Amino acid sequence: MSALILTSVLGVILLYLGLFGGKKLLAPVGILGLLGAIALFVMDKQYINIPQFANMLSFDAMGISFSIGLLVITILIFIFGIDYYANEEKNVAEQFALMIFSVTGALMMVSYTNLLSLFLGIEILSIPLYILAGGKRNSMRSGEASFKYFLLGSFSSAFLLMGIALIYGVAASFELPKVMAMAATSGTNILFLLGCFFVIVGMTFKVAAVPFHFWSPDVYEGAPTLVTTFMATVVKMAAFAALFRFVTMIGMPAAVGKALLLIAIVTLLVGNITALRQSHFKRLMAYSSIAHSGFLLMAILSNSANTPSVLFYYTFTYALATVGLFIVFTVAKRAANGDEHIRIFRGLFRSQPWIGVMLLVMMLSLAGIPPFAGFFAKVNVFMLALGAGQIGLTVFAVVMALVGIYYYAVVVREAFTASENEPALVVAPTNWLVISLCGIAVLVLGVMPGWLL
Amino acid sequence: MIYLFYLFATISVISALFVVAAKSPVNSVISLIVCFLSIAGHYILLNAQFLAMVHIIVYTGAIMVLFLFVIMLLNLNKSTEPQKSLITRIAAVAAGGLFLLTLLGAIKNGIGIATPGGYDGGIGLVKSVGMSLFTDFLVPFELSSVLFLSAIIGAVMLGKKESTAKQMATGDSAYAGLNQAEHIVR
Incomplete structure (x- = not known):
């Protein structure tokens, strides 16, 4: 609870720092504050599993691990931000502060026990993102991304709200324990199922699952790279934790299970197949993120006692690799004068061998090749699905994972091809640090998955 | 009390009719403001002071002023108003009629079903709203x-x-x- 207060106040502190010209201090203070929030989560033992403030939030084991994971990823993105915003004069404080506010919403989403705090968390997460996506003021694409995300996001919020209203109509309460008790007795009430369906539509929009994924490639492409990184990692982690909490709460009625199964299959298919044809790196990452949503939906579908830890391991290692890859992309993009085609990686290994190796590690992890973390994440998901008796789905997902290796390999091939004109890659020390951290973490967590599971 | 209700009800209905019937958009918006004010009066009659104040501040104040600004900025007048085609009119009448039918059906079937349980007359007072905002x-x-x-x-x-x-x-x-x-x- 104190961590939530800390992050909200931290955003205001950053705003004041920006006002009084402490631009150099912004990222360090932000990182320090986020570290403090992690410490508070680790230390505040008295809050664990006890519903806070009239059943609004409850910090259980899953909520705390996801919160810490979210904060770690945000810290990595902030370190990236030191270099990313180095040449920018205006609105830097605002952008950092908005990211902090967004994380506050994400923290609410991973430990809600009340549908009201779920909705508020999603809104606090999204509204800053709509603004951040339009951060590049003189770029038409950025404006388009912001506007598109805003319109579609509001639309999905409306669905979510409608669903919550229907559930409230049946259960006469926003509190999850009461909704849970109601779902156990009259779980097949048509209004209740309709409400669950609407809520799932709203949430799958946030995780960019097919058929609610159309915003994500355009928004990923148009938004500033740092914001894209944030959307691809923090939002995804928070939204999956929230979706899982919701699904366990309603006890997965058969109809909801069928809907989720359908969404998972279509997401796996469309995400992986469409990614094959992408040559624009950000769009490729968008479709890769859609494909990963499919695997994560499989984990949610199985709905067993192990699901939270599998979900956390998957999202966290996915987020680590994604953050690192987007930083490598930014470095290569600068050397290529703003080109975003994957050919900008050509000659990367020649000019920066270490960065090239890290790119290889993170790409292979996303592709799911042993011994990297992505492999164990996928294996865990498949084991869960098998345990739940979803044999057909698992076979299909394995095939899709194999298809997915191709488009990651294309990028790796570019990086290891020598180019005739060597790109002059400049890697700032902070970026080097984050890339190395992400790459090594992906490798170490792959070798020792027990540390997180 | 009952006379006040009829007064507010008459004002609401008449001003609502003016909203749709008025030729000029500015007149339409002003009638909408009158309509909102009279609905706020209904809220007060129902002992919902907080809702009444919020209704006036948010809807009548903020949103309607926004509407007025938009209309004035866009400079809408009769010459720029697009003429609706016959099909649009028929579709609009059909949609409105169906909605009316649904409402009538809901009212007809709904009477007597709802059992108002444990209604607290003071629930809409500023005090109780504040109490629940700062506790639950x-x-x-x-x-x-x-x-x-x-x-x-x-x-x-x-x-x-x-x-x-x-x-x-x-x-x-x-x-x-x-x-x-x-x-x-x-």
């Missing part, structure tokens, strides 16, 4: 300030004039307007 709903109440703060930051950030971006001037002002609208609505 403290966390959402406080955290929504973060939401508003980020909306305000966004309005300032996107709405501020950028000296370097000249060719985007038109597009930017559109986004700024949008954001301001969002800010007022929220």
Whole structure:
């Protein structure tokens, strides 16, 4: 609870720092504050599993691990931000502060026990993102991304709200324990199922699952790279934790299970197949993120006692690799004068061998090749699905994972091809640090998955 | 009391009719303001003071002023008003009629079904709203300030004039307007 207060106040502190010209201090203070929030989560033992403030939030084991994971990823993105915003004069404080506010919403989403705090968390997460996506003021694409995300996001919020209203109509309460008790007795009430369906539509929009994924490639492409990184990692982690909490709460009625199964299959298919044809790196990452949503939906579908830890391991290692890859992309993009085609990686290994190796590690992890973390994440998901008796789905997902290796390999091939004109890659020390951290973490967590599971 | 109800009801219905019937959009908006004010009167009659005040501040104050500004900025008048085609009119009448039918059906079937359980007459008072905001709903109440703060930051950030971006001037002002609208609505 104190961590939530800390992050909200931290955003205001950053705003004041920006006002009084402490631009150099912004990222360090932000990182320090986020570290403090992690410490508070680790230390505040008295809050664990006890519903806070009239059943609004409850910090259980899953909520705390996801919160810490979210904060770690945000810290990595902030370190990236030191270099990313180095040449920018205006609105830097605002952008950092908005990211902090967004994380506050994400923290609410991973430990809600009340549908009201779920909705508020999603809104606090999204509204800053709509603004951040339009951060590049003189770029038409950025404006388009912001506007598109805003319109579609509001639309999905409306669905979510409608669903919550229907559930409230049946259960006469926003509190999850009461909704849970109601779902156990009259779980097949048509209004209740309709409400669950609407809520799932709203949430799958946030995780960019097919058929609610159309915003994500355009928004990923148009938004500033740092914001894209944030959307691809923090939002995804928070939204999956929230979706899982919701699904366990309603006890997965058969109809909801069928809907989720359908969404998972279509997401796996469309995400992986469409990614094959992408040559624009950000769009490729968008479709890769859609494909990963499919695997994560499989984990949610199985709905067993192990699901939270599998979900956390998957999202966290996915987020680590994604953050690192987007930083490598930014470095290569600068050397290529703003080109975003994957050919900008050509000659990367020649000019920066270490960065090239890290790119290889993170790409292979996303592709799911042993011994990297992505492999164990996928294996865990498949084991869960098998345990739940979803044999057909698992076979299909394995095939899709194999298809997915191709488009990651294309990028790796570019990086290891020598180019005739060597790109002059400049890697700032902070970026080097984050890339190395992400790459090594992906490798170490792959070798020792027990540390997180 | 009952006379007040009939007074407010008459004003609401007549002003609502004026909203649709008025030729000039400005007159239409002003009738809508009158309609909202009389509905706020109904809220007071129902002992819902908080709702009445919020209704006046948010709907009558903020949103209707926004409407007026939009109408004046767009400079809507009769000559620019697009003529509706016959098909649109028929579709509009059919949609409205179906909606009316649904409402009538709901009222007909709904009478007597609802059993008002444990209604607390003081539930709409400012005091009880404040009590529940600061006890049961403290966390959402406080955290929504973060939401508003980020909306305000966004309005300032996107709405501020950028000296370097000249060719985007038109597009930017559109986004700024949008954001301001969002800010007022929220």
